[in-house]
Amino acid sequence: MMNLYESGLFFDEMLDGKQPKPHYRSFYQKLNAFSKAQLDEKYQQAQSSFLRQGITFTGLWSSRWNGAYNAL
Numbered sequence: 820m821m822n823l824y825e826s827g828l829f830f831d832e833m834l835d836g837k838q839p840k841p842h843y844r845s846f847y848q849k850l851n852a853f854s855k856a857q858l859d860e861k862y863q864q865a866q867s868s869f870l871r872q873g874i875t876f877t878g879l880w881s882s883r884w885n886g887a888y889n890a891l
Contacts, residue, residue, distance in 0.1 A: 833846070834847075
């Protein structure tokens with residue numbers, strides 16, 4: 820699942836290059852055990868939970884951040 824992941828220019832808390840840092844190895848292995856469909860389902864469950872609890876995020880789209888979507 821993490822094969823397509825690229826951290827680019829930002830600090831990556833979990834990975835050191837392509838390998839997980841020692842304290843993240845267990846989590847990394849568990850995360851990689853999920854299929855894309857399973858992770859998509861978990862994402863949707865989290866979004867539904869946020870909505871039910873009244874948690875909202877405002878997004879900002881700007882060319883100033885290379886078109887990145889930034890949660891405020």
